[in-house]
Amino acid sequence: MSDVQITVVPGQPLVLIERGFDAPLDMVVQAHLEPELMIQWLGPYGTETIIELMELRDGGRWRYIHRDADGDFVFHGVFHGTPSADGIVQTFQYEGALPSLQAVTFEEREGRTIVRTTAAYLSVEERDAMVEAGMSQGVNEGYSRLDELLGRLQGGTLKTRHD
DSSP states (O other): OOSOEEEEOTTSSEEEEEEEESSOHHHHHHHHHOHHHHTTTSSOTTOEEEEEEEOOSTTOEEEEEEEETTEEEEEEEEBSSOOBTTBEEEEEEETTSOOEEEEEEEEEETTEEEEEEEEEOSSHHHHHHHHHTTHHHHHHHHHHHHHHHHHHHHHTOOOOTTO
């Protein structure tokens, strides 16, 4: 499974996202929680991601910016529970829109890791607005970039400021 499966649940304010990665669970989780790695894959191609805040704890806040030629696109939220391999639960808000509640789970199966996200919006209309704003492109391109990052991590070619 290398294609993203995005399901917009009819009549409910839900979006379900699923994608498999050819990498071990701990590496995929690390890529979701370490800012140095997140900036290398989060967001569509052609964007620079800037993480302004990442408090990885229950009640911790996060804020990041996708920057491209059209300007800045800012997202923020709060963690509910401590993010870990057991999952990430957070509010997710594009500035100027209402928040959603997102739950991300990780499952390792035969050397692959399946990432599942359930996003619950306040209304079907809010969900539809996020979908129409380009959610699919952002998710697909971000996960393609994550595939590339995981390949570099597994190949030992990734350089971080700790190297």
